[in-house]
Amino acid sequence: MEYQHILEEIHTTLQNSPQKGTVASYIPELGKVNADHLGIYLFTLDGKEYGTGHFDIPFSVQSISKVLSLAKALDFVGTDLWKRVDVEPSGNPFNFLTLLELEKGIPRNPFINAGALVISDILLSHLKNPKEDFLNYVRELAEDSSISYNEDVAASEKATGYRNTAAANLLKSFGNMEHNVEDVLDFYFYQCSLSMNCRQLARTFYVFANSGKNVSGKTFLPPGLVKRINAIMLTCGFYDEAGEFAFEVGLPGKSGVGGGIVAVLPGNYCISTWAPGLNEKGNSLLGMQALEMFTTKTKLSIF
């Protein structure tokens, strides 16, 4: 398959698109990013890699980090985790709070903000130096020690994270948070501030395409767990647009409000995109279009 050619075709088609979406500004630091960036990177499981556009510029991965924190938390507590978080699509935005009240503090899934806050709480119970240990985990997955947090982004979200503060307090009131609300939020904002470029992101998520083994074949997760995490990416990775992503793209994937998307075809490839402009559901507008074009042109989706 002419992957490089396909990626370049997609990039050429989309880079002059008149509609680029809107850069997230509810985290003020993210609002400074130029909407014109567009990068795509692909790792195939036969050891080849292909990139086009701005694939080497770091961006804030935001909610994409929730997949990595879930993987680490499952490593520690196994299926007990599901007593505290469900695995159903929420059909609502990532920061929606009403369901949490109605469902007595059990978040619908680990990728909406409330669910990710419970996962952060679990990691605080099991990691000795949470921020450092989590960063090292990500660096080991990607085998890249240059991956870091962006402290300006973390501070910016901390200063304006009113809805996450509300979610954390609700979780605490229902007894589904062990640690202090402030400590959980601080760790969560750091986790979301992880900064990676498209190549690093696709390298990190290679384990989800490769039954739990990273780019050099080192085992990080049992295949059974990868199966579960990919299922949750497919059903919940795009919040109230998860159906649309499955319909258009047909891959397990995860988005972030920094404009990144990563998606996998298990046993075949891992692909990442970055285009900072978001659609009205908070997912990268051009990123979704790029992935739709990729799976349509290659005929390689899970369907």
Ligand code: DON
């Ligand atoms: O908690 C938040 O609102 C952000 N740190 C992450 C949200 C996000 O990336 C949603 N995904 N599209």
